Amino acid sequence: xxxxxxxxxxxxxxxxxxxxxxxxxxxxxxxxxxxxxxxxxxxxxxxxxxxxxxxxxxxxxxxxxxxxxxxxxxxxxxxxxxxxxxxxxxxxxxxxxxxxxxxxxxxxxxxxxxxxxxxxxxxxxxxxxxxxxxxxxxxxxxxxxxxxxxxxxxxxxxxxxxxxxxxxxxxxxxxxxxxxxxxxxxxxxxxxxxxxxxxxxxxxxxxxxxxxxxxxxxxxxxxxxxxxxxxxxxxxxxxxxxxxxxxxxxxxxxxxxxxxxxxxxxxxxxxxxxxxxxxxxxxxxxxxxxxxxxxxxxxxxxxxxxxxxxxxxxxxxxxxxxxxxxxxxxxxxxxxxxxxxxxxxxxxxxxxxxxxxxxxxxxxxxxxxxxxxxxxxxxxxxxxxxxxxxxxxxxxxxxxxxxxxxxxxxxxxxxxxxxxxxxxxxxxxxxxxxxxxxxxxxxxxxxxxxxxxxxxxxxxxxxxxxxxxxxxxxxxxxxxxxxxxxxxxxxxxxxxxxxxxxxxxxxxxxxxxxxxxxxxxxxxxxxxxxxxxxxxxxxxxxxxxxxxxxxxxxxxxxxxxxxxxxxxxxxxxxxxxxxxxxxxxxxxxxxxxxxxxxxxxxxx
Amino acid sequence: xxxxxxxxxxxxxxxxxxxxxxxxxxxxxxxxxxxxxxxxxxxxxxxxxxxxxxxxxxxxxxxxxxxxxxxxxxxxxxxxxxxxxxxxxxxxxxxxxxxxxxxxxxxxxxxxxxxxxxxxxxxxxxxxxxxxxxxxxxxxxxxxxxxxxxxxxxxxxxxxxxxxxxxxxxxxxxxxxxxxxxxxxxxxxxxxxxxxxxxxxxxxxxxxxxxxxxxxxxxxxxxxxxxxxxxxxxxxxxxxxxxxxxxxxxxxxxxxxxxxxxxxxxxxxxxxxxxxxxxxxxxxxxxxxxxxxxxxxxxxxxxxxxxxxxxxxxxxxxxxxxxxxxxxxxxxxxxxxxxxxxxxxx
Numbered sequence: 001x002x003x004x005x006x007x008x009x010x011x012x013x014x015x016x017x018x019x020x021x022x023x024x025x026x027x028x029x030x031x032x033x034x035x036x037x038x039x040x041x042x043x044x045x046x047x048x049x050x051x052x053x054x055x056x057x058x059x060x061x062x063x064x065x066x067x068x069x070x071x072x073x074x075x076x077x078x079x080x081x082x083x084x085x086x087x088x089x090x091x092x093x094x095x096x097x098x099x100x101x102x103x104x105x106x107x108x109x110x111x112x113x114x115x116x117x118x119x120x121x122x123x124x125x126x127x128x129x130x131x132x133x134x135x136x137x138x139x140x141x142x143x144x145x146x147x148x149x150x151x152x153x154x155x156x157x158x159x160x161x162x163x164x165x166x167x168x169x170x171x172x173x174x175x176x177x178x179x180x181x182x183x184x185x186x187x188x189x190x191x192x193x194x195x196x197x198x199x200x201x202x203x204x205x206x207x208x209x210x211x212x213x214x215x216x217x218x219x220x221x222x223x224x225x226x227x228x229x230x231x232x233x234x235x236x237x238x239x240x241x242x243x244x245x246x247x248x249x250x251x252x253x254x255x256x257x258x259x260x261x262x263x264x265x266x267x268x269x270x271x272x273x274x275x276x277x278x279x280x281x282x283x284x285x286x287x288x289x290x291x292x293x294x295x296x297x298x299x300x301x302x303x304x305x306x307x308x309x310x311x312x313x314x315x316x317x318x319x320x321x322x323x324x325x326x327x328x329x330x331x332x333x334x335x336x337x338x339x340x341x342x343x344x345x346x347x348x349x350x351x352x353x354x355x356x357x358x359x360x361x362x363x364x365x366x367x368x369x370x371x372x373x374x375x376x377x378x379x380x381x382x383x384x385x386x387x388x389x390x391x392x393x394x395x396x397x398x399x400x401x402x403x404x405x406x407x408x409x410x411x412x413x414x415x416x417x418x419x420x421x422x423x424x425x426x427x428x429x430x431x432x433x434x435x436x437x438x439x440x441x442x443x444x445x446x447x448x449x450x451x452x453x454x455x456x457x458x459x460x461x462x463x464x465x466x467x468x469x470x471x472x473x474x475x476x477x478x479x480x481x482x483x484x485x486x487x488x489x490x491x492x493x494x495x496x497x498x499x500x501x502x503x504x505x506x507x508x509x510x511x512x513x514x515x516x517x518x519x520x521x522x523x524x525x526x527x528x529x530x531x532x533x534x535x536x537x538x539x540x541x542x543x544x545x546x547x548x549x550x551x552x553x554x555x556x557x558x559x560x561x562x563x564x565x566x567x568x569x570x571x572x573x574x575x576x577x578x579x580x581x582x583x584x585x586x587x588x589x590x591x592x593x594x595x596x597x598x599x600x601x602x603x604x
Numbered sequence: 605x606x607x608x609x610x611x612x613x614x615x616x617x618x619x620x621x622x623x624x625x626x627x628x629x630x631x632x633x634x635x636x637x638x639x640x641x642x643x644x645x646x647x648x649x650x651x652x653x654x655x656x657x658x659x660x661x662x663x664x665x666x667x668x669x670x671x672x673x674x675x676x677x678x679x680x681x682x683x684x685x686x687x688x689x690x691x692x693x694x695x696x697x698x699x700x701x702x703x704x705x706x707x708x709x710x711x712x713x714x715x716x717x718x719x720x721x722x723x724x725x726x727x728x729x730x731x732x733x734x735x736x737x738x739x740x741x742x743x744x745x746x747x748x749x750x751x752x753x754x755x756x757x758x759x760x761x762x763x764x765x766x767x768x769x770x771x772x773x774x775x776x777x778x779x780x781x782x783x784x785x786x787x788x789x790x791x792x793x794x795x796x797x798x799x800x801x802x803x804x805x806x807x808x809x810x811x812x813x814x815x816x817x818x819x820x821x822x823x824x825x826x827x828x829x830x831x832x833x834x835x836x837x838x839x840x841x842x843x844x845x846x847x848x849x850x851x852x853x854x855x856x857x858x859x860x861x862x863x864x865x866x867x868x869x870x871x872x873x874x875x876x877x878x879x880x881x882x883x884x885x886x887x888x889x890x891x892x893x894x895x896x897x898x899x900x901x902x903x904x905x906x907x908x909x910x911x912x913x914x915x916x917x918x919x920x921x922x923x924x925x926x927x928x929x930x931x932x933x934x935x936x937x938x939x940x941x942x943x944x945x946x947x948x949x950x
Contacts, residue, residue, distance in 0.1 A: 003770055003783075004679040039805040040887030044767055061781070063772035064760045065717045070774040077777050081729030092774055104767060108760050147802055166884060173875045177889045178865065184635060185862045187679075365757040366713060366775070381722045382776035402726050476797065 006183050007194035008049030009201055011042055012176045017162040019250065020270045021046060022201075024138055025054050026208040027249035030159045030242070031121040032139040034106070034150070034274075037164030043142040046164075047102050050140075053202055054209070060096040060137070062103040062117070068368035069383065071113060077382070080389030081402060093120045096137040106141030107148050110367055110415050114141075114150065118157035159242040161274035208252035215248045217259045224261070228268055234275045242271040364414035376411040383410035420519035421458045421475050422448060422598075425504040427526030427562065428465035429495040437562055440586060440594070441525050442486050444560075447595035449482050460507055461485060464500030466493035467532055471507055497530035497575075498543040505550050521556040523598055524579070525586070527563035528571030540571060547578035557581025558598050612832055614655040615846035616839070617648055618825045619817055625899075626809045626919050627656055628850070630787045631702070631745075632857045633898035637766075637808030637891060638788035640751070640799070640923065647813040649791040653704065653747050659851045660702035661858070663743060667698035670735060671742050671782045680769070682782045703744040705786075707737055707762075709753055713775075716761050720776040733780045738762075738771040741786035751790030752799045759803050762788065766806050808891045809919040857901035866893055866908040873913050873948045880943065883924045892920045914944050 011018065017035065024030040035043045051059045062071070073091030080086060092101070093116070101121065106114060121139040141158070143150065155161060167173060183190040222244065229240045246267035251259045369383035388408035395403040424445055432438050449459045458475035459482060473485045501524070508520050530539035550557065557579040561572030564587050576583035584597055617624065626639045641649045664675035671682045675697045678689065688695060707716065718736030725731060737746070738761070746762075748754060754762075765771045771784035788807065792799065804810075832839040874892040893908070895916035900908045918937045 003768055038885060039802055040885035040890075042886070048768075061772045061774075063717075063774055064757075064764045065713060065772075066774040067776060070777070070779065074777060077725065078729065078731050081725070089777070092779075095779075104764065105760065144802060147800075166886065168879050170872070170875045170879055173879070173886065173889055174868075174871050176886050177871050177875060177893060180886070180890055181865050181893065185865060364755075365760075380776075382720050382725075385722075385725060386777065401729060 003048075004187060004191075005048040005051055006045050006180075007191060007198050008046065008053060009197040010179055010183075010190070010194045011046055011049065012172055012179065013167055014042065014046070014164050016266075016269065017046060017164050019253075019266065020160045020162045020246075021050060021140075022053075022205060022253055023246050023249035023267075023270070024140075024160065025050065025057070025205055026212060026252055027245050029245040030138065030249065031136075032118055032141070032158040032160075034155065034158040034161045035140065035142045035164060036145050036161065037142075038144055038146065038166070041164045041166055043164055044104060047100075047104075047140050047142060050100060053198075053205055055202075055206075056098070057138075058099045059102050060092065060099050062092055062096075062101055062109075064105055064108055065365070066092065066109075066113070067366060068113065068116075069386075071116060075386045075389060077386050077389055080386070081392060084390075084393040086390045093117070093137075098137065100138045100140055103139070103141045105143060105147070107143040107145075107150050110365075111151065111154065113367070114154050115157075118154065155274045156236065156238060158274070159238075160246065160270040162270060163273075204253065207255065208249070211255065211257065212248060212252040214257050215251050215259060216257065217244055217248060221247070221259055221261070221264050224264055225268070229272065232272055232276050234272060239272050239275040243267045246271055366412045367415050368413045369410040370413050372409060372411040376409045378412045378414070380410045380412040383412075384408050420521060421460065421508065422521045422523060423460040423462060423475070423504050423508050425500050425522060425524045425526070426461065426463045426489065427495060427497070427500070428463040428489055428491045428493075429529075430465075430492050431495070431527055431529065432465075432491050432562060437564075437586065438489065438491060440589075441560075441562070442489070443592070444525075444594045444598065445486060446483070447592055448598065462500060462504045462507060463489055464496050464503070465491065467496055467499075469496060469500040469503035471503065475507070494532050495526070495530050496532035496534070496539075497526060497528065498534040498539065498546050499532070500524075500526075501543060501546045501550065502534075505546070505553075505555075508553075508555055519556065520554065521558065521598075522550065522579075522581075523558045523560065524575065525560045525562060526572070526575075527561060528559075528569070528575050529563070530571075544574065544578040547575055551578065551580035558584065560584045560586050560594065560598070562586045610836065611658055611840075612651050612655050612829075613840050613843040613847055614652065614659050615843045615850060616828055616832070617652055617655065618821050618828065620648055620652065620813055622919065623649070623652055623811045623813050625902075626811045627652065627789070628854060628902060629895055629898040629916070630789070630808065631656070631660060631854055632901055633861055633894060634785070634787045636787075636894050636898060637806060637887075638786075638790070639919075640804070640807040640810040641789070641791045641813060642794050642810060643791075643813035644793055644795070644815060647815045649813060650749055653745075653749075653789050653791065656745065657704040659847050659854070660704075660745075661851055661855045662699040663702050664697050665700050665743065667696040671739055671784075672700060672744075673783060674743055674785070680783055680785075703740075704747050704789075705737060705741045705744050707741075707746055707748045707754075707758075709748075709750060709755075711737060711758060713757060713761065716758055717771060717773050717775065718778075718780070718782075719773070720778045731777060733773065733778050735782070736771075738765050738784040738786075739782055742782070742784050744786055746786040746788050748788070748790045750792055750796070751803070752792040752794075752797050756800075759800060763802060763806060804923050805885065805887065807923065809895060809916075810923040811919055812922075853902065856904070857898070860904070860906040861898065861901045863906045866897060869948075870896065870908050870910065870913060873910055873944070876947065877913070877917060877940075877944060878921070880947075881921060881925055881940075883921055885924065888921065888924045892917065895920050910944075910948050914941060917944065 008018070020033060024033050035047070037043050048059065051057075069091070071091045071093055073094055074089055076085075076087040076089035101117065103109060103114075103117065117139055121137050139158075179190065182193075225240050225243045225247075229243070234240070243264065244267075247259045247263040250263040250266055251257070254263075366380070369380035384404060385402065387410055388402060388404045392402060395405075397403040426432075426441060432441075445459065445461065448457075459473070460471070460475035461473035461482070462469060462471050464470075472489070473482055476482060504522055504524075508522060528540065528543075530543045533539045534542045557576070558581050559572050559576035559579060561583065563569060563572055563585075572585070573583050584594065586594070589597065614624070623641055626641075630636050630639055641653070643649055665672040666675055666681065666685050669682060669685050671684070673681045673685050678686070681689070685695065714736065716737050718739055719734055721732040721734035724734075765784040766786075766788060769783060769785040770781055773780045790799075790807065828839075871893065874889050874896070878888045878892065892913060896908050896912040899916050900906070900912045917940060921940075
């Protein structure tokens, strides 16, 4: 079934995104397009609207509940059981051939599946003179970056990555509102209103598709593309090829047989933004901003490139650093607490490795089946039936419709997202009373907690001061609960570091990991100047002993040294060594940086 | 109308006007997108949702359709109904009561999305789709208690279906799609964790309920509860006429709903309010207008006025103001009202 779709030409604004999608329809060489944007930004509407723009090209939906077998195809159960025939039942990837395969929320799919999709849409260059077979299907994915990013190597697989933007222009928003309301209240009127425009669009695409094979790309432009790719620090050749193909399609859409510089520029903004190597540290906040000193103008004329188009990567332009905050991102919380802090040193972190794990309990998404080792725990009936089906003719079945032997049994492979547990052990002794220091710490905890939304982490809080260590916050994902506790951390008194470590470790041990690979981290925020003995010994040495105990567990550790000024004492570093964890210095970072670094240290 | 024995009557719930209004608006106009009810334990959240079943009007569906396709919109009929139409069959309308379908926290993916009918496959060797909760919820209310505790992958399924109103199933050898347009109603206790932003955004309205009220009302709550437990049938009988009246109100509101697109003034006000509050996403603009339309209809008007926008703003906007996630009160209703009155004098 197919729901009635809002006409493509009825979507207001986002011209760049529409252009990209049209180019993808025109050129059979474009195999993958990723659309990113916050909720309610017409991502899905645009993709749906593409149905029927090229006659015979439909949308094939890839839902989140898809299983691997369903994607690649499997034995036809019905044929096997009823006729004893072994027949292949084509999967979604086959059924999508010649159509658009649409994966909504593609970032929530298991990475392996996305990989499978990107691979099978791209069957390489088609036979000479027959470019239409170059792609098996057009893959379109949509995603909300707030729910998690795609890894960069998967992103690279997409020819274009288009960011949809929203406008705050009241007139435009009103127009959008009017059109959407009309569509839901008087659908036929609404569809009629755009029917002639849709016809023109179809005509234009059809002409462009015919024209495409005659479109030429001058050697000069090819050089420009190569230069651009190099200057933007783009690895591999995919980016450049995508630009060339897209530029041709854009020229064809304009009815031109020759690619002009404008086409190249537009194509570059569509195809290269996501391929730039951006320092992760900046990448979080400024994914598409022009800020790399490596990108220097390729052509003087290009300065005006995409002015007016919001959210795009500027191909050129002097290095005025535009901050582009993606939709849905809150303010930098750190700034609430510590305004005006600047970057102290670049931070290189790896992509988070955790996030999705094969779940060993009976929960999570059923993604595939496998032969069980030993007794099957979580029987995959469908796969079991398929395994048994081909042999039904030769088996003694008695009264049964299907005879199943132990060798047929298959079990489910499930995947679930795993968040980690992060415990903050915060020194609340007198030395932390310095206002700004505590503010940074609070900012850091809050930033990480906000992230807990999408990473499914729990954050707990233990403080130590005077003669005690207290669990201020049991591990939670509730921002509200944490905020209330954080606001009122009392500071003052001495520093019972050893006691704090014991308390934090107890808390970590008490949060039972959900899966074997569930990660637990401990972040110690202190200057290490322990001065309350635990058992009458040297307070700091006692703390080191406990730290060594903790280092023998699977807990990842980070020490944030709050000590400042000279002479520097190395207690924080020694503590970090004893814990076997990473070491950071508070005075060098803002809380936002700190939060990212802690994350990175906790994840790798 | 059949009455379920054990349900506390909707009309007997004391106070909690905003919650009741939010629920009724959605029944009148399901396109609003559901309600999220936030509050501590014991604030009649679940009671209200479950009791709603009693006052829900009947709806028109295609007779004999396993998915209860909404009558009169052939473009959105399921594949069975479309096949029947294509074969020249004259479809017949049937009136069925709207239901509250509950999604338990421990529901499996199979149960929610639907799956291969294993029994049928083993018995006959033929594949058949066994509908899940998303099929049962079509045209009805899908209720998730403690929605913030729902497993992520189940939430994904809900979001997927809610996005298009269609549940696409590609699993266990079954490839199937059926309509799944439901009113999502969730309840949660914010102390137990937050909701994923994407899911939060899908809820058209949110209401915060709290237990603190004046002594007189609290006394009344206890008294009613006691007399309900002593003799449920008699207690319920006492509210029959009241419940019938609410149902009639819903039906007449449904009849005048959506006759026309609201005036430019109303659209202007909705957009300006969202822009003023820094609310992202066109969904906010749209929901504000839709809720205002339903609110006007509940009051017997097919023309939406500015006061309707103002009335519902407090339910539409608070959870969409993501720019200030840590402020104690995300939206000060009084301030907002004052601003709206000053900005849009009627």
